[in-house]
Amino acid sequence: MGKKYSIAVVGATGAVGREMLAVLAERNFPIADLRALASHRSAGGLVDFGSRSVTVKELAPDSFQGIDIALFSAGAAVSKEFAPLAQRAGTIVVDNSSAFRMASEVPLVVPEVNPQALKNHKGIIANPNCSTIQMVVVLKPLHDAAGIKRVVVSTYQSVSGTGKHAMDELFEQCKLIVSLQGDKIKPEAYPHQIAFNCLPHIDEFLENGYTKEELKMINETRKILGEASLPITATTVRVPVFVSHS
Ligand SMILES: NC(=O)c1ccc[n+]([C@@H]2O[C@H](COP(=O)([O-])OP(=O)(O)OC[C@H]3O[C@@H](n4cnc5c(N)ncnc54)[C@H](OP(=O)(O)O)[C@@H]3O)[C@@H](O)[C@H]2O)c1
Numbered sequence: 190m191g192k193k194y195s196i197a198v199v200g201a202t203g204a205v206g207r208e209m210l211a212v213l214a215e216r217n218f219p220i221a222d223l224r225a226l227a228s229h230r231s232a233g234g235l236v237d238f239g240s241r242s243v244t245v246k247e248l249a250p251d252s253f254q255g256i257d258i259a260l261f262s263a264g265a266a267v268s269k270e271f272a273p274l275a276q277r278a279g280t281i282v283v284d285n286s287s288a289f290r291m292a293s294e295v296p297l298v299v300p301e302v303n304p305q306a307l308k309n310h311k312g313i314i315a316n317p318n319c320s321t322i323q324m325v326v327v328l329k330p331l332h333d334a335a336g337i338k339r340v341v342v343s344t345y346q347s348v349s350g351t352g353k354h355a356m357d358e359l360f361e362q363c364k365l366i367v368s369l370q371g372d373k374i375k376p377e378a379y380p381h382q383i384a385f386n387c388l389p390h391i392d393e394f395l396e397n398g399y400t401k402e403e404l405k406m407i408n409e410t411r412k413i414l415g416e417a418s419l420p421i422t423a424t425t426v427r428v429p430v431f432v433s434h435s
Contacts, residue, residue, distance in 0.1 A: 193221035197256045197280070199248055199271065200263030201225035201236050204353045205285060209260050214239030226252055227263070253278040261285060276312035283314050290315040290409055297412050302329045306413075318402070320344045320425065320434055321409040332414060340421040342406065346391060347430040351378055356431055359383050363429075383429050391425040400425060 196213065200206040206227070213220065225236050225243045232247035246252070248267070253259060253275040261268045261275075261284045268288035275282050289295040296306035297315045302325050307314060316322065324342060331337060348355040355378035362374050362384035374382050381388055392401035399407075403423040411419050 191219055193219040194257040195222040195224070195255055196220050197224040197226055197253060197259040197275075199226045199252075199259060199261045199267065201243075201245055202227040202231045202234065203262060204349050204356065205262040206260075207236060209262065210236060210238050210243075222255070224252065224256060250274050253280045256280045258283065272313055279312075281310070281312060281314065283316060285316055287318070287405060288315075289313055290317060290405075291412065297409060299325055299413060301326050303413050303415075317409040317413065318405040319350055320346060320402075321406050321413070323434065324406065325410055325413050328410070328414065332416075337414075337416075337419065340410065340419065342421070343424045343426065344406070344434060345387075345426050345428045345430075346402075346434040347428065347432050348378070348383060349432045350391075350434065351427075354378055355383070359429055359431065379427065383427065385429060387429070388427040389424065391427050399423070 198206050198209050201210060210225070223238060223243055225245045226248040227245050229247045231245050234245045235242040236245055248263070248271060256275070256278070257280065259275045259280045259282050261272055261282055265286040265288040268284050268286040272282045272284055272288065290297050294311055295313050295315050296310050297317055298304065298306050299317060299322050317325070328337060328340065348359045358378045362382060365371055365373050366384055376382050379388055380390065390400060394400050395404065402425045406423040406425070407421045410421055411417050
């Protein structure tokens, strides 16, 4: 029988964490022990793992004892605080937040594109922004075959990228609009109404006029392709779709 791994999912109750659990179950990942971790708010609750449920535990400094691999998806602040603790406990961290992506000692990996970068990891491995991942899978073979001179990219990103509260907000706003109560809408997840609207604004605007999301696409793509000065420009737009970026 092959090796089985003890796995922790940090942010197990979130939009991304639930998807991680679903994929682990769907792929029949060889799991010896599964720890579903989140904040004190959802500790004691249940999350689905295939046909069974797992009890959520509160994330704590000692959560990683005996854990082989921890998948982090609870935001950059949580990753910055807890990923180094996991690393010290001997756990391999795969971090889905932006906390370590541009750190020189942390490989930024898309398995289909630069798996060789994994060789030098020191316990923390980052994965890129969701839009960057999709783009580099397409760019890599083109770059290998012909050499890319310049990239101009526009993305149309679903509200799932903001988290479950934004998905709930889109649903509530749609209900208000179809019941002719659109005047009651009070945007919270975004600066403006997202239902039946497109917002060319993801994350904060920076002084140079790009948003942080756009700069993530630029900087992360350069790091993954190993082309530090590749000319790239990005425009990222939030669209009123629940799931799936394009
Ligand atoms: N790379 C990508 O492709 C990609 C795509 C989307 C999102 N993300 C990133 O993934 C992260 C999560 O996104 P999401 O959409 O899943 O957000 P979400 O639906 O809002 O879920 C957040 C998760 O983090 C947990 N959490 C929040 N604060 C915590 C704390 N102090 N201690 C422990 N757990 C805490 C929440 O637990 P409770 O239920 O207890 O509140 C919940 O499980 C973010 O960093 C986001 O930027 C990455």
